[in-house]
Amino acid sequence: MGAMANFRKSIIFSVLFFYSMLLVKTLSSSPPSSNLQILTAERRIDLTSHIVRVYLTLKVENTGEAPAAEVLLAFSPAQFDHLALVKAAAAVGKKKKKTYLPLEVNPSDHPDAPNGTKYYSISLLKPLGKAESITLEILYMLTHSLEPFPAEISQSESQLVYYHDSAVILSPYHIKQQASMVKTPTSKVESFTRVEPTDRSGTELRYGPYEDRHPYSYSPVIIHLENNNAFAVVEELEREIEISHWGSIQVTEHYKLAHAGARHRGIFSRVEYQSRPSISGVSSFKHLLAELPPRVHSVYYRDDIGNISSSRLRTNSKKSELLIEPRYPLFGGWKATFIIGYGVPLQDFLFESDGGSRYLNYTFGCPLSETVVDKLTIKVVLPEGSKNPSAKAPFTVEQSMETKYSYLDVIGRTVVVLEKKNVVPEHNVPFQVYYNFNPMFMLAEPLMLVSAFFLFFIACIAYLHMDLSIRK
Numbered sequence: 001m002g003a004m005a006n007f008r009k010s011i012i013f014s015v016l017f018f019y020s021m022l023l024v025k026t027l028s029s030s031p032p033s034s035n036l037q038i039l040t041a042e043r044r045i046d047l048t049s050h051i052v053r054v055y056l057t058l059k060v061e062n063t064g065e066a067p068a069a070e071v072l073l074a075f076s077p078a079q080f081d082h083l084a085l086v087k088a089a090a091a092v093g094k095k096k097k098k099t100y101l102p103l104e105v106n107p108s109d110h111p112d113a114p115n116g117t118k119y120y121s122i123s124l125l126k127p128l129g130k131a132e133s134i135t136l137e138i139l140y141m142l143t144h145s146l147e148p149f150p151a152e153i154s155q156s157e158s159q160l161v162y163y164h165d166s167a168v169i170l171s172p173y174h175i176k177q178q179a180s181m182v183k184t185p186t187s188k189v190e191s192f193t194r195v196e197p198t199d200r201s202g203t204e205l206r207y208g209p210y211e212d213r214h215p216y217s218y219s220p221v222i223i224h225l226e227n228n229n230a231f232a233v234v235e236e237l238e239r240e241i242e243i244s245h246w247g248s249i250q251v252t253e254h255y256k257l258a259h260a261g262a263r264h265r266g267i268f269s270r271v272e273y274q275s276r277p278s279i280s281g282v283s284s285f286k287h288l289l290a291e292l293p294p295r296v297h298s299v300y301y302r303d304d305i306g307n308i309s310s311s312r313l314r315t316n317s318k319k320s321e322l323l324i325e326p327r328y329p330l331f332g333g334w335k336a337t338f339i340i341g342y343g344v345p346l347q348d349f350l351f352e353s354d355g356g357s358r359y360l361n362y363t364f365g366c367p368l369s370e371t372v373v374d375k376l377t378i379k380v381v382l383p384e385g386s387k388n389p390s391a392k393a394p395f396t397v398e399q400s401m402e403t404k405y406s407y408l409d410v411i412g413r414t415v416v417v418l419e420k421k422n423v424v425p426e427h428n429v430p431f432q433v434y435y436n437f438n439p440m441f442m443l444a445e446p447l448m449l450v451s452a453f454f455l456f457f458i459a460c461i462a463y464l465h466m467d468l469s470i471r472k
């Protein structure tokens, strides 16, 4: 009887669940509601690096009856593909005592959006009631969004790039008042689209203020500006973090670095490069700074040819800085592959959690400053005999497992593999890998060595004994 009732209950529940899922699905695919409006919007676009950073301040008001739990950010399909990161926070408190509460931001699907618009949805901490308003601070970052033009330059030329955007902020909501500021690295701006009122002074370009723009207003602009920063892109980076419970963590990083700016045309003249450094090869770069943990040891930097000695290491109590200098300066389109390796003390990064498992707490991302990584792979090699590994990062990463065999391994080591595309310096935040480990396993390898020696010893004795017996 009881079993029958339970069975019926579970059927009813699964039907209910199915219908509620259906409901959620139809709700989420309907076009975004427009009960929200933006009272003021301010956008600052920072083009002073090769990574584009956009800071948005939105004052959002709920003009409808129903409370609103999310606010949508709209992106053109082209920008969406180059987004590396979207962060949002709610500003609370008055001017002097303002604090920011981080909010969750996730990509959000609305298939029938006009012109292929893509969305991110910001989840509010508590729903916005009727006639209430909230101030949101948003940061998003775009990579590979400055297009070199001309695409090829000679050693004595400066690098110019195009930046495409809209003078008005793309949004599914009505915007009452808005303005955008664009910051350029130098005051050399070849040209820019005007959408009146537009104003330029020094390194700042101002679009707006614009009033009462309808949802999905868009007004394309192109800015042609000088940008001689190091367009340092690591096409592929593999970081291996190997944990040994015998006291150290060994990190090995394989880099495939490229200069993603305007391609270098003609031959490279080292004489000209060295004698007139201020005008020759201004968009090239000679060295990069890697930020490593404070207590690093046995640092090396090498490429296919061998050790590169022209690197400098500076350490203090907070961090270590390794200045790495490839064998030749990198011009547009040029590449360099190299390896950096170092050890760090185990107790700085390996801890025990409340549940009794162990965890590694290490920095995600790439240690090179102001660098984009197209494809990052982090491999955490756990000690042999580790169980139940799991990884935790503050953003989505692809996870998988591998097994690695090294010296004296019997069952192999579990490797937790984390992968992420389009990584920017803001991704250099701690991530954790949890695992269980039985300390008895630490004895496995020494025991194996001891027994191997013992067997060898026995074999020797047996051999000697045999030898003697033949001579007799």
Ligand SMILES: *[C@@H]1O[C@H](CO)[C@@H](O)[C@H](O)[C@H]1NC(C)=O
Pocket: 114, 115, 216, 217, 218
């Ligand atoms: C969609 O794109 C077309 C052509 O680019 C433009 O004329 C139209 O205004 C856009 N529609 C919306 C709703 O943005």
Ligand SMILES: *[C@@H]1O[C@H](CO)[C@@H](O)[C@H](O)[C@H]1NC(C)=O
Pocket: 299, 300, 306, 307
């Ligand atoms: C390269 O440097 C490392 C660490 O300093 C050293 O152990 C190794 O012997 C060097 N190799 C060569 C080929 O010089």
Ligand SMILES: *[C@@H]1O[C@H](CO)[C@@H](O)[C@H](O)[C@H]1NC(C)=O
Pocket: 351, 361, 362, 430, 432
């Ligand atoms: C990881 O380390 C950072 C500092 O490096 C610390 O702020 C954070 O609380 C640590 N996380 C965990 C889960 O221990």
